Amino acid sequence: MLNVKRIREDFPVLQRKVYGKPLVYLDNAATSQKPRQVIEALREYYESYNANVHRAVHALGMEATDRYEAARRKVSQFIGAPNPECIVFTRNTTEALNLVSYAWAQHHLGPGDEVLTTRMEHHSNLVPWQRACQERGATLKFIPHAEDGCLDLSGLDSLITERTKLVTVTHMSNVLGTINPVGLIARQAHARGAVVVVDGAQSVPHLPVNVQELDCDFLAFSAHKMLGPTGIGVLYIRPEITDQLEPFLRGGEMVREVWYDHATWNDMPYRFEAGTPNIADAIAFGAAIDYLSALGMEQVRQHEMALTSYALKRFRELEEVQVFGPGDVTVRGGVVSFHHPQVHPHDLGTFLDREGVAIRAGHHCAMPLVRSLGVVATARASFYLYNTEEEVDVLIAALQKATRYFARATERVTQAKRA
Numbered sequence: 001m002l003n004v005k006r007i008r009e010d011f012p013v014l015q016r017k018v019y020g021k022p023l024v025y026l027d028n029a030a031t032s033q034k035p036r037q038v039i040e041a042l043r044e045y046y047e048s049y050n051a052n053v054h055r056a057v058h059a060l061g062m063e064a065t066d067r068y069e070a071a072r073r074k075v076s077q078f079i080g081a082p083n084p085e086c087i088v089f090t091r092n093t094t095e096a097l098n099l100v101s102y103a104w105a106q107h108h109l110g111p112g113d114e115v116l117t118t119r120m121e122h123h124s125n126l127v128p129w130q131r132a133c134q135e136r137g138a139t140l141k142f143i144p145h146a147e148d149g150c151l152d153l154s155g156l157d158s159l160i161t162e163r164t165k166l167v168t169v170t171h172m173s174n175v176l177g178t179i180n181p182v183g184l185i186a187r188q189a190h191a192r193g194a195v196v197v198v199d200g201a202q203s204v205p206h207l208p209v210n211v212q213e214l215d216c217d218f219l220a221f222s223a224h225k226m227l228g229p230t231g232i233g234v235l236y237i238r239p240e241i242t243d244q245l246e247p248f249l250r251g252g253e254m255v256r257e258v259w260y261d262h263a264t265w266n267d268m269p270y271r272f273e274a275g276t277p278n279i280a281d282a283i284a285f286g287a288a289i290d291y292l293s294a295l296g297m298e299q300v301r302q303h304e305m306a307l308t309s310y311a312l313k314r315f316r317e318l319e320e321v322q323v324f325g326p327g328d329v330t331v332r333g334g335v336v337s338f339h340h341p342q343v344h345p346h347d348l349g350t351f352l353d354r355e356g357v358a359i360r361a362g363h364h365c366a367m368p369l370v371r372s373l374g375v376v377a378t379a380r381a382s383f384y385l386y387n388t389e390e391e392v393d394v395l396i397a398a399l400q401k402a403t404r405y406f407a408r409a410t411e412r413v414t415q416a417k418r419a
């Protein structure tokens with residue numbers, strides 16, 4: 001079991017108050033808070049060995065290079081990649097997914113081809129494929145999901161055809177919390193010769209993820225959702241597929257030799273890291289991975305399952321509130337999107353903020369999915385390893401208070417109209 005009380009001491013921001021109330025941070029699906037160890041790694045880099053990587057022969061440059069490459073090794077081990085050369089540092093998940101679309105899809109999709117995805121994707125894993133399909137004359141198709149938020153795989157056999165060139169699926173929905181059986185989908189996709197992309201933005205921070213078990217060709221995720229800094233993300237590329245990719249960004253570092261009229265490409269992963277990379281944040285990301293690895297991802301998952309279970313139970317007390325996504329926490333992560341019939345999610349978010357509770361309100365960059373739920377927006381509470389049952393209680397109490405407050409406000413308006 002995680003020692004959450006002890007863990008919380010590592011997160012300076014969790015000690016602060018908002019509007020005089022202790023902060024209850026439940027917006028972890030958007031971005032997580034950072035432990036002292038990560039903040040310290042950033043400070044140490046800038047204070048002690050700030051230099052560019054891979055180029056300098058001086059001590060600082062070599063130290064920066066060693067630490068930058070050590071971070072790559074940590075990421076590689078964290079997701080069970082066969083070697084660190086499979087790990088390309090990007091800015092975030094969005095850039096990683098765009099990299100696949102430019103470097104692979106642009107060169108392998110043609111008229112009549114199909115790309116298969118789900119109806120629960122974040123815009124980052126939808127809009128790049130819309131563009132790729134439009135430009136290459138391919139068709140974008142969707143795996144449906146049932147009302148409980150779980151993918152309906154009954155028709156998968158006929159959805160994946162010999163025309164399917166790429167299958168791209170979110171491992172965990174940032175709206176419904178659904179954990180999708182990506183390994184199963186990947187095996188069927190590979191059997192038909194399709195390439196498999198997994199959006200791991202919500203899964204890698206919260207569950208044990210192993211690329212060999214997932215059997216994916218690409219896995220994209222962001223450091224900032226897993227205790228690391230903003231501005232650094234990852235694209236895992238299966239070694240066997242590397243030769244099918246064309247460089248995305250071109251310039252320094254990604255080349256081996258350059259002439260006036262042509263150039264040749266560097267080895268993996270540098271071929272996809274053009275220009276000076278985000279050195280400090282990659283190194284601090286390494287510190288975040290050390291932190292998570294020391295706790296153990298299985299422990300993190302167990303903690304969040306228990307917390308989500310508790311939250312779903314408490315939400316059932318709020319009869320008027322509708323909760324989206326699967327009820328079974330074995331196929332659901334710590335994301336709880338909900339809708340209050342009388343209160344707009346933004347009003348709810350603002351009200352809760354005054355109670356010290358940070359949640360998210362909106363379409364969560366998944367407009368088509370939220371629209372399909374029959375609402376304009378949802379409110380969303382999302383948990384991480386430092387959240388507690390007491391914080392869930394604060395959330396529920398604040399929601400009950402909001403219900404009473406807005407009911408009185410509506411009543412006053414009704415009376416004023418009658419008068």
Ligand code: PLP
Pocket residue numbers: 029030092093094095122124125170172173174199201202222365
């Ligand atoms: N995919 C999913 C499922 C997400 O939840 C997010 C961010 O919320 C993203 C992709 C995009 O991540 P980033 O904004 O770090 O690129």
